[in-house]
Amino acid sequence: MTMTTIPVRNADVGPETPIALVSRRGIGDKVFFRGAGLSGMLVLAIMGSVGIFLTYEALQALRAAGFSFVTTSTWQPNASGDGFGIAAVLPFTILIAFISIAIATPIAAGTALFIVEVAPKRLKSTLIAMVDLMAAVPSVVYGLWGLFLLQGQVIGLSRWLNTWMGWFPLFTVSGSDPNNPLASASVYTASTFIAGIVVAMMVLPIQCSVMREVFSQVPIGEREGAFALGSTRWGMIQVVSLPFGRGGIIGGTMLGLGRALGETIAVLLIISPRFDFTIHALESGSNSVSALIASRYTEATEFNLSALMAAGLALFAITLVVNFIASYFIARSRSGAGSEA
Amino acid sequence: MSDLLDESTSADTSTTAPFTPTTDELWAITTEMDVVGDTHAPVDELWAPTTPIRSVTPSGPPPTPTTTLPRRPGPDSPAPIRRPIGKIARNDLLTVFGAMLSSLCLTLLLFGQFTALSGRLGFTIVWFGIFLAVYGLLVSVVDNRPAVIDRVMASLLTASAVLAGAALVSVILFTLWRGRTALLKWNLYTQDMSLAGPLDPLDVGGISHAIVGTFIIIGLSLIFTVPLALICAVYLTETRGPITEFVRSVVTAMTALPSIVAGLFIFATWVLILGQQRSGLAAAFAISLMMLPIIIRSADVVLRLVPGNLREASAALGAPQYRTVWFVVLPTARSGLATSVILGVARGIGETAPVLLVSGVTSTMNTNFRENPMMSLPLATFEFVRSPQPALIARGFATAAVLMLVVLFLFAIARVLGGRQAGQLSNRQRRRAAAKSQKDLERIEGATALDASSTAPAPTPASPPVSPMPGTSP
Numbered sequence: 055m056t057m058t059t060i061p062v063r064n065a066d067v068g069p070e071t072p073i074a075l076v077s078r079r080g081i082g083d084k085v086f087f088r089g090a091g092l093s094g095m096l097v098l099a100i101m102g103s104v105g106i107f108l109t110y111e112a113l114q115a116l117r118a119a120g121f122s123f124v125t126t127s128t129w130q131p132n133a134s135g136d137g138f139g140i141a142a143v144l145p146f147t148i149l150i151a152f153i154s155i156a157i158a159t160p161i162a163a164g165t166a167l168f169i170v171e172v173a174p175k176r177l178k179s180t181l182i183a184m185v186d187l188m189a190a191v192p193s194v195v196y197g198l199w200g201l202f203l204l205q206g207q208v209i210g211l212s213r214w215l216n217t218w219m220g221w222f223p224l225f226t227v228s229g230s231d232p233n234n235p236l237a238s239a240s241v242y243t244a245s246t247f248i249a250g251i252v253v254a255m256m257v258l259p260i261q262c263s264v265m266r267e268v269f270s271q272v273p274i275g276e277r278e279g280a281f282a283l284g285s286t287r288w289g290m291i292q293v294v295s296l297p298f299g300r301g302g303i304i305g306g307t308m309l310g311l312g313r314a315l316g317e318t319i320a321v322l323l324i325i326s327p328r329f330d331f332t333i334h335a336l337e338s339g340s341n342s343v344s345a346l347i348a349s350r351y352t353e354a355t356e357f358n359l360s361a362l363m364a365a366g367l368a369l370f371a372i373t374l375v376v377n378f379i380a381s382y383f384i385a386r387s388r389s390g391a392g393s394e395a
Numbered sequence: 396m397s398d399l400l401d402e403s404t405s406a407d408t409s410t411t412a413p414f415t416p417t418t419d420e421l422w423a424i425t426t427e428m429d430v431v432g433d434t435h436a437p438v439d440e441l442w443a444p445t446t447p448i449r450s451v452t453p454s455g456p457p458p459t460p461t462t463t464l465p466r467r468p469g470p471d472s473p474a475p476i477r478r479p480i481g482k483i484a485r486n487d488l489l490t491v492f493g494a495m496l497s498s499l500c501l502t503l504l505l506f507g508q509f510t511a512l513s514g515r516l517g518f519t520i521v522w523f524g525i526f527l528a529v530y531g532l533l534v535s536v537v538d539n540r541p542a543v544i545d546r547v548m549a550s551l552l553t554a555s556a557v558l559a560g561a562a563l564v565s566v567i568l569f570t571l572w573r574g575r576t577a578l579l580k581w582n583l584y585t586q587d588m589s590l591a592g593p594l595d596p597l598d599v600g601g602i603s604h605a606i607v608g609t610f611i612i613i614g615l616s617l618i619f620t621v622p623l624a625l626i627c628a629v630y631l632t633e634t635r636g637p638i639t640e641f642v643r644s645v646v647t648a649m650t651a652l653p654s655i656v657a658g659l660f661i662f663a664t665w666v667l668i669l670g671q672q673r674s675g676l677a678a679a680f681a682i683s684l685m686m687l688p689i690i691i692r693s694a695d696v697v698l699r700l701v702p703g704n705l706r707e708a709s710a711a712l713g714a715p716q717y718r719t720v721w722f723v724v725l726p727t728a729r730s731g732l733a734t735s736v737i738l739g740v741a742r743g744i745g746e747t748a749p750v751l752l753v754s755g756v757t758s759t760m761n762t763n764f765r766e767n768p769m770m771s772l773p774l775a776t777f778e779f780v781r782s783p784q785p786a787l788i789a790r791g792f793a794t795a796a797v798l799m800l801v802v803l804f805l806f807a808i809a810r811v812l813g814g815r816q817a818g819q820l821s822n823r824q825r826r827r828a829a830a831k832s833q834k835d836l837e838r839i840e841g842a843t844a845l846d847a848s849s850t851a852p853a854p855t856p857a858s859p860p861v862s863p864m865p866g867t868s869p
Binding site: 102 | 514516541542544545548549551553554555556558559560562563565566567569570573627629631633634638639642645646647648650651653654655656657659660663667684687688691716717718720738742744745746751752777780781788791792795799802803805806810
């Protein structure tokens with residue numbers, strides 16, 4: 055119907071003067087940007103106040119305890135400040151987190167690779183939904199599962215590990231007698247190992263979704279190039295997918311580590327608290343910072359609370375560092391955008 | 396394989412002289428190829444990286460073997476067997492099943508006859524180990540080493556996915572199974588625990604107070620978080636600068652906040668310093684503190700996925716930015732935003748630790764969120780299973796099952812809403828958009844018809860549809 059009209063330069067006007075490209079915001083936009091900025095500031099204020107307030111509250115206990123806060127293992131806060139510290143709970147927390155990472159990472163990577171590379175197309179969205187669903191299952195449900203179902207199954211594995219690999223400190227159990235077939239199983243219950251397995255269930259979906267995101271961004275040209283050179287599927291994964299996704303694998307693992315460090319209720323349900331750290335992960339009894347807070351917050355003298363705050367702050371600081379390292383690795387990898395947390 | 400790739404990438408960056416062979420040299424190279432092809436070298440050798448072509452200089456000594464090509468099969472050689480690539484071959488399937496069967500038999504023998512092994516978990520592990528060995532052995536009969544590795548690794552990957560799926564299914568089924576008796580009693584949903592002691596049978600008492608409490612708490616936290624989180628996500632995507640980056644990194648940092656610490660923060664400020672009661676409101680505060688960074692982060696990611704050309708098209712039409720956001724960005728990302736909110740809710744609804752600290756435990760129905768403890772489903776589960784009474788533990792499993800069903804339901808909604816990318820419409824939405832467009836067309840045509848009849852009452856001559864001059868078309 056219409057024809058395109060091309061503006062004709064009038065020869066009399068002379069050369070065009072360049073127009074400065076400035077846009078002035080209307081009132082609507084001004085209000086919009088003000089409002090958006092305000093909400094950003096509000097979020098910043100809320101989040102900042104949590105950190106500042108925690109530090110402020112924790113200072114009382116930290117001042118009283120001084121350096122003994124990191125060297126004492128017991129938890130009997132008193133005003134003189136020598137009866138409490140995180141020398142037991144923090145290593146236990148880290149041990150639980152590392153066991154869960156050690157169990158979850160290979161499974162998560164395998165599942166992610168399976169979803170991206172091996173699974174038939176029809177199954178893919180179902181599998182992705184399955185992983186997301188795993189992340190949405192409440193931790194108390196995992197705790198129940200670990201306490202009532204998993205524990206009974208794992209004791210056999212614990213006993214086997216202790217019997218055959220007891221020379222390795224991680225698998226030593228003091229008070230166990232491998233030669234006595236009727237020995238009570240109670241030395242193996244409520245252990246760091248079982249708590250680690252349950253936490254692994256919660257960490258796995260987080261890791262898996264980050265890794266899947268990264269593996270699915272592998273450039274199609276490189277994949278097909280590897281196939282065209284005669285590579286098998288695993289060969290392609292080895293030379294293309296894994297190097298490409300290295301940042302995502304590390305980042306996802308660290309994100310999972312952050313989640314594992316803060317897990318409370320499942321750990322609280324499974325462990326029986328103890329305050330002397332042991333590397334023997336199969337042994338009964340364990341602890342964690344968050345479980346400590348959840349079980350001790352009722353002793354609400356101001357000083358006790360301040361001590362718990364200090365423990366919470368230590369946990370928060372570690373988690374923060376871990377998360378920042380995670381986002382550094384994810385952002386630095388070639389597949390930068392897949393940093394959904 | 397990796398050597399080969401490395402070679403090719405490094406050759407791209409090397410600064411050797413360009414290869415300009417003379418005809419003689421080309422001839423030499425091709426004959427060289429034939430010679431190599433005739434030796435029937437194994438495939439690995441044929442593909443071994445040789446010196447790159449471009450390093451050959453025309454004036455140098457006689458060219459060393461350079462490029463090798465696999466030799467085409469002659470007319471007398473047998474035709475290669477075609478492999479079906481689209482579907483699973485029967486042979487592969489038989490190999491897998493054969494390996495499974497023989498490893499099962501071997502494991503049964505080991506466990507039943509030869510060794511003192513026992514236990515279901517151990518059985519599965521040993522079975523899988525033997526399966527891998529047998530499968531590798533079977534494949535190696537017909538295929539070479541890379542193929543064997545490929546098959547074994549593929550079955551490892553499959554096994555890890557199956558393991559994850561089996562764990563999830565066992566969590567869900569176990570909870571439902573252990574809670575089945577209590578779940579089927581109607582009083583679970585209609586009564587609270589105020590009249591039921593720990594020794595009472597499952598016919599008395601229920602978790603109505605926890606169900607109501609959960610919905611009140613999560614509703615409140617939705618009111619607190621959703622507007623703030625969405626506006627903040629829009630702020631993060633629509634503006635850029637050092638402050639935006641700072642807010643983003645603080646939000647990222649806050650996703651690391653352990654839930655128990657969030658609870659402890661609210662407990663110390665709201666309950667101890669401000670002297671307020673432990674209540675549903677306090678629990679909502681703590682859960683909001685947890686959900687806020689999670690929703691902001693995922694909404695931020697979703698909004699960044701909105702195609703830039705949509706934004707630019709809107710800006711090119713002269714829309715101010717707030718109209719672009721309201722009419723283009725947010726509607727495009729609607730389903731993704733809904734998903735991020737729902738997943739945040741699913742996360743918040745299952746949080747036990749902060750509720751334990753700031754809401755308190757009660758056995759009676761409490762609909763007033765401003766005072767007195769308020770129960771929630773995860774907290775009720777936790778309290779029930781801490782008791783040694785079997786009836787209470789059964790109640791705990793039923794409560795966990797109800798909680799899980801709520802989460803599953805939310806999750807299903809999220810899947811229905813957010814199963815597609817930004818801007819992709821469902822069939823119904825597409826129909827609606829088409830209908831709207833049709834209506835617009837009618838309106839425009841009606842207006843032009845009216846226009847034409849009002850401005851030009853005289854019958855216009857049947858003009859050709861293409862008007863020669865711009866601006867005169869109807």
